[in-house]
Amino acid sequence: MLLDTNALQQVVALRHNAVEFLHPAHGKNTVLCSVPYQMLSTLIEIAQAYEPYVLYDALATCNWQQLNNLSSFPQKPYSLSRLKIAIDPGHFAHNLSTAILEKKYLRIRDSIGHEYTLYEAALTEQIAVILQDMLQREGAEVMLTRQPGLSTLGITAEEWVQGNWKQALDESVRKGWLEKAESEKYGSYTDERKIIRDVFRTYEMHKRAEKINSFAPHLVVSIHLNVDEKNVPDKDGFHTLHKRNYSMVFVPGAYATEELKFPLDRLAFLRQWLGQQVPLSVRAAIVFQRFITDSLVVPAVASPITNELTYLLKFSRLHNQSNPGVYHRNLFLLRQVRYPVILVEPFLQDNEQEFFQLLQKDSYYITISGDTLNTSRRILQTARTYFHAIQAWIKE
Numbered sequence: 001m002l003l004d005t006n007a008l009q010q011v012v013a014l015r016h017n018a019v020e021f022l023h024p025a026h027g028k029n030t031v032l033c034s035v036p037y038q039m040l041s042t043l044i045e046i047a048q049a050y051e052p053y054v055l056y057d058a059l060a061t062c063n064w065q066q067l068n069n070l071s072s073f074p075q076k077p078y079s080l081s082r083l084k085i086a087i088d089p090g091h092f093a094h095n096l097s098t099a100i101l102e103k104k105y106l107r108i109r110d111s112i113g114h115e116y117t118l119y120e121a122a123l124t125e126q127i128a129v130i131l132q133d134m135l136q137r138e139g140a141e142v143m144l145t146r147q148p149g150l151s152t153l154g155i156t157a158e159e160w161v162q163g164n165w166k167q168a169l170d171e172s173v174r175k176g177w178l179e180k181a182e183s184e185k186y187g188s189y190t191d192e193r194k195i196i197r198d199v200f201r202t203y204e205m206h207k208r209a210e211k212i213n214s215f216a217p218h219l220v221v222s223i224h225l226n227v228d229e230k231n232v233p234d235k236d237g238f239h240t241l242h243k244r245n246y247s248m249v250f251v252p253g254a255y256a257t258e259e260l261k262f263p264l265d266r267l268a269f270l271r272q273w274l275g276q277q278v279p280l281s282v283r284a285a286i287v288f289q290r291f292i293t294d295s296l297v298v299p300a301v302a303s304p305i306t307n308e309l310t311y312l313l314k315f316s317r318l319h320n321q322s323n324p325g326v327y328h329r330n331l332f333l334l335r336q337v338r339y340p341v342i343l344v345e346p347f348l349q350d351n352e353q354e355f356f357q358l359l360q361k362d363s364y365y366i367t368i369s370g371d372t373l374n375t376s377r378r379i380l381q382t383a384r385t386y387f388h389a390i391q392a393w394i395k396e
């Protein structure tokens with residue numbers, strides 16, 4: 001097969017802003033960031049060395065006109081009252097047992113045997129609801145990808161499994177999210193927990209991305225709270241608190257070679273490489289990281305911690321040395337969403353101080369409709385910090 005030089009020229013013509021350099025290989029995992037078009041031929045050589053026709057396939061199946069359209073984003077507005085923003089409260093659990101299934105929870109036992117639990121989905125939705133309210137007061141148009149206590153499908157994971165969930169498999173095959181053979185395998189599942197873990201989780205993420213893309217926002221903020229990578233439960237099922245704390249903000253634009261296996265992934269790579277999504281996401285990420293460092297007083301992750309975290313070392317790339325904490329990474333939402341998007345990890349929930357602060361219901365927030373939300377001071381502070389970051393990003 002030969003590369004179509006005409007198509008190649010169009011790629012070059014489309015690429016106005018060279019953003020990133022080709023990242024050196026981490027072992028076998030070459031992280032391919034957005035590259036200057038001058039390096040296209042080198043990239044093709046490298047891509048072919050690892051996986052023949054990776055790029056060729058993407059180029060050959062690409063709809064140039066469509067790519068061009070996708071790369072033109074609605075201009076960032078000058079005032080919050082003209083802002084269209086999607087806020088994505090991370091994860092979907094509505095109780096501890098689903099959170100355990102999602103592996104997004106903390107269970108702690110103190111020195112006198114008292115037990116405490118937290119789960120991430122309940123915290124991210126509190127931040128999201130308060131942030132939404134703060135933005136709406138300024139006239140912004142805000143879309144939450146899910147409502148508190150529910151998944152993006154408007155029901156809980158358990159309710160979904162009770163219903164006609166096999167329809168989702170057909171839809172997934174139709175939309176290229178799932179291969180036929182996989183869908184048949186999942187179709188034979190009867191264990192509710194396995195269905196939630198293997199089918200619902202991915203399907204729900206696709207639906208989040210779909211919702212965001214049809215909303216066409218100026219910015220997407222995905223809200224998460226991190227835990228230390230190595231903090232896995234002990235034999236009795238308890239986590240351990242510690243004193244470390246760090247923050248980071250993820251943006252799209254980095255792909256490992258093995259993450260370019262499927263045509264849709266390759267297209268996403270090409271779209272991000274050619275369009276403005278990556279540089280626009282980076283601009284927002286830098287502002288968010290600055291506010292987290294200054295207002296929440298959590299430092300951006302840096303060496304030597306960086307070198308201990310597998311997901312940073314193997315699957316992420318620091319944007320540049322002058323902006324610690326801002327990482328390119330191929331997370332599901334960052335790949336599927338076509339608009340400027342950031343995924344924010346402001347602190348570690350399993351940091352001793354953060355954990356007990358998150359347990360406290362020591363603050364109130366009264367919404368525009370008069371509802372009183374009883375929450376942790378730290379949650380309120382986080383929502384307020386994001387609000388101020390969005391304000392600063394608008395003014396920038």
Ligand SMILES: [Zn+2]
Pocket residue numbers: 090091104120223224225226
């Ligand atoms: Zn998370």
